Amino acid sequence: MAEKKQAKSKIKIVKPLKKEVKQTKELLSDLNSKINNSEVSEKDKRLTLIKTHKKITNLLLKTIxxxxxxxxxxxxxxxxxxxxxxxxxxxxxxxxxxxxxxxxxxxxxxxxxxxxxxxxxxxxxxxxxxxxxxxxxxxxxxxxxxxxxxxxxxxxxxxxxxxxxxxxxxxxxxxxxxxxxxxxxxxxxxxxxxxxxxxxxxxxxxxxxxxxxxxxxKAIDANYVKLIKDQYFSNKSLFEDVEFEDNYLNLKFSKNSLTSKNGLFILVNKDDLTRPDQGRMIEINNEILDRYKEIWESYVDLLENRMKAKFNKATVHKLFWLERIYDTIFLDLFEI
Incomplete structure (x- = not known):
């Protein structure tokens, strides 16, 4: 029994961004409840959309x-x-x-x-x-x-x-x-x-x-825009049907034949790692995948709600820079 407890403690993974993930989910939940509430004015919905995603992107930005x-x-x-x-x-x-x-x-x-x-x-x-x-x-x-x-x-x-x-x-x-x-x-x-x-x-x-x-x-990468961003409605489940390549070198997206860049996930070489270490690295890779999935869900939420309302020029400018933060993340992810 003592050996099992010791083994379990060895594969503990520290997740410093766990708090941010929880906050993001809560913010999106509150946002969608207001967006779907007919008693909330269109102006308030637009303001809430901007404020919520500004808070979410601020959680992604860390001061050095x-x-x-x-x-x-x-x-x-x-x-x-x-x-x-x-x-x-x-x-x-x-x-x-x-x-x-x-x-x-x-x-x-x-x-x-x-x-x-x-x-x-x-x-x-x-x-x-x-x-x-x-x-x-x-x-x-x-x-x-x-x-x-x-x-x-x-x-x-x-x-x-x-x-x-x-x-x-x-x-x-x-x-x-x-x-x-x-x-x-x-x-x-x-x-x-x-x-x-x-x-x-x-x-x-x-x-x-x-x-x-x-x-x-300038406009961001055209391939990324055409394949992913502009067709977000067909890519909502983008991170659902995915699989890791050999040794977890990268990620393969089956629906649109895209792959992630090498080096984002942890290489799991079975010849060099012990079983506990392999399990630990695989668990972290799955956590990384979940993290990208959560960010993608936030971005899809922004893109969906953006299309439901009209915005003035100042608000469009704010949306532009919020989208750029998300775009930067996924341009860094995909091999396009």
Whole structure:
């Protein structure tokens, strides 16, 4: 009996997102009760639809502390630069103004260098990520984590990123032109070299950011839209008739001959894993499948209810970004 209890404890799986799953089900239940209630006005139904799915998608988005810290740091530095500029340009004069001006240029140079680096190497990540699933267990007495994180960057973040650095560039150019460049000496040459360097560094970065903004506004993958999203009414049971391929390498959707990407599920190699470990990994894979199924049911609910009502432009814009979160998850899932 003791051996059985010990074996059972070994295959325990920690499910950190269990609370979120429960909340999602409760939110959908409340939403559908209001949608199907004839006494609720159409306006209230539309507002409830948006609010409910905003709460559901917020459960999928998790704040990454160090990325949030970097974003707050950017905001603080931007505020510091603004204060320094006001002090040097309008309040202080003489030596004090010169000292503040040099500090302003130093801080601005750091921010512009950071902007250039982050754009060249695509490091300007939003401080929230989509967490599809997150499980903890043990394999061969070693801790094991199964996590799926997807980067998701809203357009406001990219616009803020570009606008703030454009603003800093204007201040830097103004300060240098106003206080360090005078005609008739070799400072003009130095300024020309410096200006050219700044332009060469920042222009590709700005273009890269503008391209990202344009990409965010483009329609999502056409195959995904035509096969899955636009035909959601025929794909309600998409996750019902599925089976895992050999060794749980990926998932096969029988109804529309789609497969999932490799690496999303845990590879179960019977030659390398003990029976208890195999059972543990198979259980986690089934949990991951259930997680995708739950998210798909939420998305179908949004798509169905969206078609039942008319929305103004502002609400359509909100729906667009809610759908983008769901779309990001399933574009990451399917091999299309």
């Amino acid at each position: 502390p160090y990325l949030l810290f970097l974003f707050i740091l950017d905001v603080v530095m931007l505020s510091v630069i603004t204060v320094l500029f006001i002090l040097s340009a309008f309040i202080l004069d003489g030596t004090a103004a010169d000292i503040v001006r040099y500090i302003l240029l130093g801080v601005s140079a750091f921010m512009l260098a950071k902007f250039t680096y982050m754009n060249w190497f695509s490091k300007n990540l939003y401080f929230k990520k989509i967490i599809v699933f997150k499980y903890k267990s043990k394999v061969d007495r070693q801790k094991f984590r199964a996590v799926r994180e997807i980067s998701f960057t809203p357009i406001w973040f990219l616009i803020f990123f570009v606008a703030s650095n454009f603003y800093i560039t204007i201040l830097v150019n103004f300060e240098i032109q106003q206080n360090f460049v005078s005609t008739g000496d070799n400072k003009v040459l130095i300024w020309a070299i410096l200006r050219t360097t700044i332009d060469m560094m920042l222009l590709p970065s700005f273009l890269n950011s503008f391209n990202k903004i344009a990409d965010k506004s």
